[in-house]
Amino acid sequence: MTRCLDEATLQTYFDGELSGEMMESATLHLASCSTCAAAAREMEEEINLMMTALEPEFEASVPTERLRQRIDAAVLDLRVDAASLPARGGFGAFISGLLSFGSQRSLGYASLVVVLAFAAVFGLVKLKTDTPEQPIAQTPPVKNGNEQVAVVPPTVDQPVQVNTAVERKNTDKRPTIRTNPAPRFTAVKTEVTTSEPVKLLPGERAYLQTIARLDSTIKANKKSMRPSLQVEYARNLAVVDRAIAATRSAAKSNPNDPDAADFMFSAYQSKVDLLNTIADARLGGGRSH
């Protein structure tokens, strides 16, 4: 028959790590060779002895809940450190008080409307200047944004005041907001990204830095945000981000078109405004109500 099994092979056999073919030949060999069969029995005993001996060590209870709490807290610390703005500290109750303002919500809506309008205006301009069959500019925000085109001129500043009327209209349409429990690690996902190098367009860096700073401040205090507000904030942010992505890809494909770049910066500005609105209302929100 085949050669006798050495110790490593026998161990691998018991651990179920032999390849199919080798497993078969080892089994056949063990059935026919009394020396190897005896060695196998001895090894099996030793394995059992070790399993039994180490079992209490590895079966002892694991303090899952406490570990979870500790790690949650440590991760939160990490994020607060990353934010490194003076907003940390004893603001907790203060902030959560501020966040229950209704005006907060309407400011959010206002920003949303501005972004929709930007996207719509951009979409129209793009359709006029470019070939008509290019669908890039028609990002999702355009869908219900057409009626607002006339209302908002494509200027960068003052997004909030202009749109209060439109915003009321939108408030009625809005579905009731689900109060999802806040996920434990909301920041995780932003870290799970590929590390391909990204080429920034000229002038983008300053915006991105501002956004990153505001974003991390807000994230650091996210626990004190009402869940419903968090959902809304995330939704508004999604719209702004989509607008940025759309304008950005347009600016990228038309590097010589100053309008394209302008629209991209407008979209960035909207995001900065939205983030500022959230961050400002927390720090000095008393005045808004």
Added chain:
Amino acid sequence: MNGQARVLIESMPNDIGTEAVGPLSFDEAFTLHHRAVFRTARAVVRDSALAEDVTQEVFLRLYRNLHATPGEDLLRAWLLRVTLNVARNTVRGQNRSMVRDNEYHKSTADNGFAVEAPEEDYERRVAIEEARRALDKVKEPMRSCLLLKQQGLSYREIANSLSLKETNVGSLVARGRKEFARVYGKIGGRR
């Protein structure tokens, strides 16, 4: 800040929801692997409170390096490799008396974390201590092979954790197991 800015722009188009996009979110990684991490850490540091410190450190490292860690299939191997490193560093300069562990068990029992009869608890800990003493006599990397094997890691994962060749793992496990059985037989008089 630049890194953060880059992450932001990369995540822009559709990355706004609350669900993870990577193969495993941090949350899932914790749920799946914290036991193996804690137990491996405790087997090395011999102290539950220290093992908690180690576990926390390991998961913080995961959190910081989430973008650079291996995929789901080798994540456990990565975590346990980090665990062994952190635990070994922790153990240096720590005395391994059981005193602290006893205090820990007392405090966790007070908090309702462990509910065991005192005698049972005592016997159990004598058994653990005997196994630990035997494991101590096993040389590296056989010892770590045994620890990881006991956690249910495959040869591939063990090889990855300990930077070994996969083909050598079987022989290392066999030698480690043999040595363990020899010493444990002497200590406990069971063989």
